[in-house]
Amino acid sequence: MRIKDVREDRTKRSTVEIQQAIRFNLFHMLQASARAEDTGVPAKGLTGKAYEGHYFWDTEIYLLPFLTYTSPRIARNLLIFRYNMLPQARARAKQLGHRGAMFPWRTINGEEASAYYAAGTAQYHINADIMYALRKYVQATGDESFLRDCGAEMLVETARLWLDLGFYSETKGGKFCINGVTGPDEYSAVVNNNAYTNLMARENLRYAAQTVKSLQSAEPGAYNALAHKTALEPSEVERWIRAAENMYVPHDEDRQIVLQDESFLDREPWEFKNTPPEHYPLLLFYHPLNVYRKRVIKQADVVLAMFLLGDMFSPEAKKRNFYFYDPLTTGDSSLSSCVEAIIAAQVGDFEKAIRYGMAALLMDLADVGGNVKDGCHIASMGGTWMTLTYGFGGMQDHGGTLSFWPRRAPEENAILRFPVTYRGQRLEVEIGLDKVEYALCEGESLLIRHETEELHLTRKNPVAVRPVSRR
């Protein structure tokens, strides 16, 4: 991944620094994950002791995209690591009184290691996060055998958990509701119908149903083995589909936005103007009860859903939601800046995209959070890669086709170049000042999309150049 000046006299130093920072980030991600074979990737990688080396959703949501598109073998290792903790996840679900499997919010050996449920084990979304990463990995690699041999079993057990956790609520017109969970935003704890959780759970349920159904028709032997192993009843799949189709997603009619959770607007506004800068992060200065009852956000939540499930939101909806939630978001978590940067870039707000992107990029080098002594922020490092590819690069990977709607480099007068591995082939994307070049460097044939146009790159015609519309 490279960023390079075009007019050398003006911004060279800055661009060199950015290139260095990118490499610093890439290095630590590779170092943390290269030999993650029977382990996960700790929140601090191999750089510090904070979080006691524990694994969180950081791996699947923030790091795996980078690995999936650059080192899929390692992405697979990390998913196998999750698969191997399925027995503990089943035991944990049982302990919580649920069917299926509940992956740990934080763990070292597969067992839940959170000391605190409110901003910990109540984050049921971890299940859907892992299944989301599984789907992206399978889509990007075509590794159907992994899906059959490991993924399907995880999908069955996580879908079961969602079905058991939620219920059809009379007070919500019979919609499928999920109460008493914490979403990504840890400044709102144990809420009803967190939109992120419900949307991601819907994906989880759908992907589980789809996977089981294709297995049933395409590989009856594998299906029978799966059904035997998980004691799957045929009616279960239909119940997953019904729950997914009836999933409740809280929404505000007046503002035309998705609500972070159904009570989000019922909270008292946080008094940002009376909060001195030295009182951030709020979690160190205010009692959690005080924070939980206020309308204030630690980290991207609806905004994260708009990134991960980008094809479900129109550009206008993204704008409305982003400009509603962004001013309420403290960014007190290092997991926030990169996501804000991506959506800012997607809605064309490059001032914000650059500011947030720089915060993510320099999280450790500039000690943005003031805690780099405890170790590097691997999630933010992965988020930096995502900011450049998904954000400025305009990459999208919804629905099984890699597509691009490139914006610009994060520096004026710079070009941005990055490789993407897709189904065993290697694509190089170079976004210049006014054109973008797609080059198939390894592989026979790759169909991608540039803006609204399909591009078919082949060994004979490996390169396509298009103007950047800078929407």
Place this chain on the structure above:
Amino acid sequence: MRIKDVREDRTKRSTVEIQQAIRFNLFHMLQASARAEDTGVPAKGLTGKAYEGHYFWDTEIYLLPFLTYTSPRIARNLLIFRYNMLPQARARAKQLGHRGAMFPWRTINGEEASAYYAAGTAQYHINADIMYALRKYVQATGDESFLRDCGAEMLVETARLWLDLGFYSETKGGKFCINGVTGPDEYSAVVNNNAYTNLMARENLRYAAQTVKSLQSAEPGAYNALAHKTALEPSEVERWIRAAENMYVPHDEDRQIVLQDESFLDREPWEFKNTPPEHYPLLLFYHPLNVYRKRVIKQADVVLAMFLLGDMFSPEAKKRNFYFYDPLTTGDSSLSSCVEAIIAAQVGDFEKAIRYGMAALLMDLADVGGNVKDGCHIASMGGTWMTLTYGFGGMQDHGGTLSFWPRRAPEENAILRFPVTYRGQRLEVEIGLDKVEYALCEGESLLIRHETEELHLTRKNPVAVRPVSRR
């Protein structure tokens, strides 16, 4: 307090046992409180080590009524004990980011000793509970000097806390809302607009405003001292009144009931039919998150509000609410049975009143909770006295006049006799099979109410006998 058979041949043994049990309860309350001079009354009195000798709201809501009407000097001691912890309560409010004072949910020396907020320090209602007990004590004793010298200061600081904690919510039509608190029912934690809390906070705000205003007009010197000591601004009182008048109380239109909290009906119904008897109390067998997201109640909450603030609920409303909440209430707390018994008696459901009343009465002697080895349940003991006086005796003490709408003794063919100390005078109430006798045993003159009739008892005409209408 006596209960005595009338037809000796039939139920003698049972009534003798009940009389013994009542005395056992009275003894332990007196033993626990008689020398509570610089201390509170521990949840287990002087009988066991459970709860580490800590003091809770049990004192004010469950024990103080008994003391206020039988040993007002001891009631006063216990209120002075609270007054003396005002400095720590102020410090605690500050620690939580609030103005005013926040009394500890559990304490030994005035500092908050809860390890857990969800079913602990989030129970802000403790403030209103103490102020409620203060009001009842002042009304029953006429001890205005205590109100002036100690009570008023506590009222100012607790009213301040409510005003700071709540806010006028746009989504609730500009009503004053209190979010993120736990009510008495510990199976619903950290909710928005718990009705009990809001109703009791309203009383707290009103009583604070009323006390400060009367002091201002009647005792300007004392008012000035109070205003100086608490830095009271004149506008504050108006703000308390406005908050009280605009207090939001969640309500269900269809069922015509008060809602325990605004999301109560959004919860998934608990599957009582699939819960084996040995899985109670639920808190020992189910994960709290699982319990919190379900429609299931540990202990009387709206039902407790209907008892404490009985004059705000019509008999029909009491019935509707009781029959809605009673089936959802596990009674997993020993604080529940007595309150259910009182309201059951008030709505004329004597079968339930006797069943719940017996559970409260025999909590320790019959080891109803299975944990008497850890000590006696002082709150349930106080609740037993309340069941007999407020429940079966139909006593009411709203609005400054002692009144009675007697029902019956908890045993067929028995009479129930109990003394009440009111403003230094002693009344004996004897509820027979078809008549009730009120006798002024000490004092000059006492105005009471029997059903809808006013009775003026004097030294010359100390006795009034009336038929019991058994409504």
